[in-house]
Amino acid sequence: MTESRGSADSAGGAHARRAPGTPCWVSLMVHALTATEDFYGALFGWEFRPGPLQLGPNVRALLDGQEVAGIGQLPPDRRLSVAWTPYLASDDVDRTAETVRLCGGTVGVGPLDADEAGRMAIASDPTGAVFGVCQGTARLRTAVTGVPGTPAWNELVTFETASVVKFYESVFGYEQDPVVSADFDYVTLHVDGRPVAGVLGAGQRLPRTRGPHWLTYFGVGDTDATLRQVVDLGGGILKPAHDSAHGRVATVTDPEGTVFSVIQSPR
Known part of the structure; x- marks a missing residue:
């Protein structure tokens, strides 16, 4: 394993285009949203604000006022396991979703438009590992990297x-x-x-x-x-x-x- 370095998007700000395949966001769906906010807020110094309404109950995690991650609330009847999901940049989410299917993967959510988050989808590779895809110019992206808490x-x-x-x-x-x-x-x-x-x-x-x-x-x-x-x-x-x-x-x-x-x- 290696790690990324840098303090902010060097390509023109928090919402600049990222090359296809570049990890640009992470999100987590949980059963207890408030308790999860308390944990990560204390651990990483995150603050929170409401996220896009189309995604249901969810918040954006902020570090020094910059977005670093998303956390959403699972429906009460969905007793799913919880996991951090990375999102990978794409120039065309619909085309990427079709390629995922053609290559043996599965598209579970989307592609869909999520307010200011832009166009996105959630998929899994042929082994079942889940990842997200977001449009290359979408606003769904980590605004600061390379510092503690990101x-x-x-x-x-x-x-x-x-x-x-x-x-x-x-x-x-x-x-x-x-x-x-x-x-x-x-x-x-x-x-x-x-x-x-x-x-x-x-x-x-x-x-x-x-x-x-x-x-x-x-x-x-x-x-x-x-x-x-x-x-x-x-x-x-x-x-x-x-x-x-x-x-x-x-x-x-x-x-x-x-x-x-x-x-x-x-x-």
Whole structure:
């Protein structure tokens, strides 16, 4: 895994076009919206304001007044598992949705217009991992990155990389950078020569209760201090803090069981 860097959209502001395939937003659908706001507000310093009405009860998470993520309320009768979902940029959501279907994926929601959020869809790859798609010029995008409390990296955790990478390459035109190793199956996805996401082939280590899924990493100033705070706020620790080539990282859950990772950049 690697991580993105920078403090704001360098291509002309928070709503500038992002190249197709570039992660541009993350969202979370939960059962207890207010409790979730309390957790992430305390953990990352987020504040909240109402989101697009077409998406039902939902809020936009703000850091220093800039949008960084979205959180929505699941209907009371939908006892679905909760997970952070990355959105990938597209120049044409309808065309991307059709390509997803042609390549063996599924489109579960949309394409649809969501007020100022722009045109979007939610899909899954052939292994069942869920991701979003948003129009390249839509207003649905993280306005600041590279600082604590913002998404730092998105990683697909799946059985093996070869077949699923072909799917994402066909849909988004990614360039591949595989790690050649007998015991490590990893591919970094590039857009215009820049790393934007990763695919980890976990094999038998893939949790059977979750199946293939996208994992979002959030930047933090101090991983060990963040873990103590996660526990104090009612969350849990799945993988304790450890040092990696890209910083000190850990995997945790929020009080509803949503899995995410935190990473502290090397100083």
